[in-house]
Amino acid sequence: MQAQSPNTVTSTARCQHRTAAGRQCRSLASDPSSQLCPHHAATAREQDFREVLTRDAFDFQRPQGVNNSLGALYNLLAEGRISPRRASVLAHISSLLLRTLPAIDYDNEHYTYDDDEPDAETEEQAVAESAASPAPQPVAPGKEPLPKTAEEFAAAGLNRKPN
Numbered sequence: 001m002q003a004q005s006p007n008t009v010t011s012t013a014r015c016q017h018r019t020a021a022g023r024q025c026r027s028l029a030s031d032p033s034s035q036l037c038p039h040h041a042a043t044a045r046e047q048d049f050r051e052v053l054t055r056d057a058f059d060f061q062r063p064q065g066v067n068n069s070l071g072a073l074y075n076l077l078a079e080g081r082i083s084p085r086r087a088s089v090l091a092h093i094s095s096l097l098l099r100t101l102p103a104i105d106y107d108n109e110h111y112t113y114d115d116d117e118p119d120a121e122t123e124e125q126a127v128a129e130s131a132a133s134p135a136p137q138p139v140a141p142g143k144e145p146l147p148k149t150a151e152e153f154a155a156a157g158l159n160r161k162p163n
């Protein structure tokens with residue numbers, strides 16, 4: 001610890017941020033309310049924004065969560081606490097997140113990823129086949145068995161002769 005002369009900046013005028021080791025930031029505090037330098041004041045605000053914007057966001061996995069986050073973003077912008085530029089980028093990301101949700105729902109409804117073999121049957125085909133043949137049959141009458149791999153499926157399609 002070095003001795004402080006009367007001319008050195010007093011510790012209260014300095015940024016009150018301290019490192020994990022307890023060392024005080026050397027920059028001047030610019031904001032009297034937070035007693036932080038511009039850099040650490042901005043860092044503190046960003047952490048605050050993140051908490052506010054993700055509090056009710058449900059990890060952005062539900063439309064209601066994205067809606068909640070956008071509402072919080074609106075309030076931050078209306079209060080002048082976040083820059084329009086940053087708010088604009090966050091709103092755009094929210095829009096992208098929202099747009100992927102229906103695609104994820106569609107995937108979850110139509111595909112199962114835990115099966116070893118790809119399930120090529122649509123639900124309608126499965127329903128029609130089960131109605132037509134009550135006894136379980138691996139292949140419906142008059143139908144070729146489905147190829148095991150995507151490559152075989154593509155090759156079968158290309159080599160198919162016109163009826």
Ligand SMILES: [Zn+2]
Pocket residue numbers: 015016017025026027036037038039040
């Ligand atoms: Zn600082």
